[in-house]
Amino acid sequence: MQDIMTSWEVLSKLVSAGNSAELIDYIDTLSPPETARAISRLTSEEQQRLLSILSPEDAAEVIEDIPEVQAAEMVEEMDIGQAAAILEELDSDHLVDVLAEMDEEASQAILNRMDQEDAEEARKFLEYEPDCAGGLMISEYLAYKADDTIQDLLDDLHQNREEYADYHVQYFYVVDKDERLIGVLRMHDLLFPRRTTQLAALMIPSPLRVKDTTPLKKLRDFFEEHEFLGVPVVDEDDRMVGVVLPGAVEEEVSKQKTRTFLRLSGIIGGEEFRTMGLLSRSGRRLAWLTMNILLNVIAASVIAMYQDTLAAAITLAVFLPMVSDMSGCSGNQAVAVSMRELSLGLVRPSELLWVLAKEARVGVLNGLVLGLLLGAIAWLWQGNIWLGVVVGGALAANTLVSVLLGGMLPLVLKRLKLDPALVSSPLLTTVTDMCGFFFVLSFASAVLPKIIGS
Incomplete structure (x- = not known):
C-alpha cells in the first residue's frame, strides 16, 4: 500500500x-x-x-x-x-x-x-514600543470629513472596493480638516438617512479613543469595559493615526506570557524553533547558561570557605541542598506575588518598605514552621539535637531572607527599568543558595564539637 x-x-x-x-x-x-x-x-x-x-x-x-x-x-x-x-x-x-x-x-x-x-x-x-497602542494599531481604516455626505462615502467605497476588501472595517471615522478625530459612524447609521445627509449630522460626536502611547494593560482594561470592535488611536495632537482591534490586544497579552515563560525557562535571546539555525539556537540557550555558571561559582565559593567544617561533619552535606531548595521555593512564591501585583497595578516600585513589612511576617512564620519540621527530621535521623538546631535555624533564617528578597527584587528591577521576569530568578537562586550554605556551615562551625561528639 x-x-x-x-x-x-x-x-x-x-x-x-x-x-x-x-x-x-x-x-x-x-x-x-x-x-x-x-x-x-x-x-x-x-x-x-x-x-x-x-x-x-x-x-x-x-x-x-x-x-x-x-x-x-x-x-x-x-x-x-x-x-x-x-x-x-x-x-x-x-x-x-x-x-x-x-x-x-x-x-x-x-x-x-x-x-x-x-x-x-x-x-x-x-x-513605538510593541506593547502600546501605537505598536498594536493598524493603519488600514476609513475616515471621512464632517461635510462629506453618505453618497460621497458610498462612492468612495465603490471606487476602492478591491483595496478596502482586506480592511478590518467595523466603523467609519469622521475627522476635521487637520485629521483630528471628531466622530464615529456605525455601518447601520448609513442605511436609512437620505444620501445627501452630511456625516456630521449622523456621527456620534467625541467618541472614545486612546493615545498612541497607551500601554497594553490599559488597552486590555478598555476592551474588558467596552465591547467595541475597535478603538481609534490618536497622537498627542488628537490626530487619528490608527485603530487597535481587540484581537491584537489579546494576541500581545498571549505573546507577553509566552516571552515571560521562555525567559524564566532560560530562553532569553527571543523565540526558539527547532527549525532555526544551530548557532542561533545554541546562542539563545548559552546566554542564560553561561550566566548561571558564574552565579553558581559565587554560591559554591561559600562552601569552599567552610570546607573544613563540612569535612568534619559530612552529614551536613545532606541538608545543604534541602535548605537552599526550600528557601528558593519560598522566595519564588514572593517573586510571583510581586510580579502579579505589579502587572495589576496593585503595587508600585516605590512601595518597597510596605512590601518588605508584609513579606517579613510571612517569612518569619513560614521560616519557623519549616525550620522546626526540618530540624525535627534531622534530630530524629541522627539523634543529635544540635544538628537539628543548626539545620532548622539555617532554614528559618534563609526562608526569611529569601522571602524578603523575592518580594523586593521585582520592584527594584522594575524601578531600574530591567526585566523582573528575567533577572529575578537567577539572582534569587544565587543569593538563597549562598545564604543557605552560609547559615548551615557558619551555625555548624559555632557548635561543631557538639555535632561531632554525638
Missing part, C-alpha cells in the same frame, strides 16, 4: 514542480498551524523557491500564517526587491512585526526598496 505523504512532502513536491496555482490550491486546504508546520520542514532553498514562485499577494498570505521570527529569517534570505514586494502586501501590523524581528541593516534595505509612503508609515510604527 502506498504511504500517505506528509503535508511538507506534498509541498516540497509542488515547489519542485513550480506550479504556483497548484501550490496555492494545496496551501488553501491547510490550516494556518499546518501551513506553518509544513513550511518549517522545508529546506531553506525550498522555502526561498516557494516564496519566489508565488505572487507577492499570495506569498504575503503565506507569511501571515507563520511565526514572525521564521518569516523574518525567510525574508532576509530573499532578493531585496522580491522581499520588498511581498512585505508591501502585508497588513501594517504584520509588516511591522516581521521587520522588528529582522536585523536593522536588512530591514532598512527592504524599507528603502518599498513604496515611499508605505516605508515611511512602517518606520513610524517601528518607533
Whole structure:
C-alpha cells in the first residue's frame, strides 16, 4: 500500500514542480498551524523557491500564517526587491512585526526598496514600543470629513472596493480638516438617512479613543469595559493615526506570557524553533547558561570557605541542598506575588518598605514552621539535637531572607527599568543558595564539637 505523504512532502513536491496555482490550491486546504508546520520542514532553498514562485499577494498570505521570527529569517534570505514586494502586501501590523524581528541593516534595505509612503508609515510604527497602542494599531481604516455626505462615502467605497476588501472595517471615522478625530459612524447609521445627509449630522460626536502611547494593560482594561470592535488611536495632537482591534490586544497579552515563560525557562535571546539555525539556537540557550555558571561559582565559593567544617561533619552535606531548595521555593512564591501585583497595578516600585513589612511576617512564620519540621527530621535521623538546631535555624533564617528578597527584587528591577521576569530568578537562586550554605556551615562551625561528639 502506498504511504500517505506528509503535508511538507506534498509541498516540497509542488515547489519542485513550480506550479504556483497548484501550490496555492494545496496551501488553501491547510490550516494556518499546518501551513506553518509544513513550511518549517522545508529546506531553506525550498522555502526561498516557494516564496519566489508565488505572487507577492499570495506569498504575503503565506507569511501571515507563520511565526514572525521564521518569516523574518525567510525574508532576509530573499532578493531585496522580491522581499520588498511581498512585505508591501502585508497588513501594517504584520509588516511591522516581521521587520522588528529582522536585523536593522536588512530591514532598512527592504524599507528603502518599498513604496515611499508605505516605508515611511512602517518606520513610524517601528518607533513605538510593541506593547502600546501605537505598536498594536493598524493603519488600514476609513475616515471621512464632517461635510462629506453618505453618497460621497458610498462612492468612495465603490471606487476602492478591491483595496478596502482586506480592511478590518467595523466603523467609519469622521475627522476635521487637520485629521483630528471628531466622530464615529456605525455601518447601520448609513442605511436609512437620505444620501445627501452630511456625516456630521449622523456621527456620534467625541467618541472614545486612546493615545498612541497607551500601554497594553490599559488597552486590555478598555476592551474588558467596552465591547467595541475597535478603538481609534490618536497622537498627542488628537490626530487619528490608527485603530487597535481587540484581537491584537489579546494576541500581545498571549505573546507577553509566552516571552515571560521562555525567559524564566532560560530562553532569553527571543523565540526558539527547532527549525532555526544551530548557532542561533545554541546562542539563545548559552546566554542564560553561561550566566548561571558564574552565579553558581559565587554560591559554591561559600562552601569552599567552610570546607573544613563540612569535612568534619559530612552529614551536613545532606541538608545543604534541602535548605537552599526550600528557601528558593519560598522566595519564588514572593517573586510571583510581586510580579502579579505589579502587572495589576496593585503595587508600585516605590512601595518597597510596605512590601518588605508584609513579606517579613510571612517569612518569619513560614521560616519557623519549616525550620522546626526540618530540624525535627534531622534530630530524629541522627539523634543529635544540635544538628537539628543548626539545620532548622539555617532554614528559618534563609526562608526569611529569601522571602524578603523575592518580594523586593521585582520592584527594584522594575524601578531600574530591567526585566523582573528575567533577572529575578537567577539572582534569587544565587543569593538563597549562598545564604543557605552560609547559615548551615557558619551555625555548624559555632557548635561543631557538639555535632561531632554525638
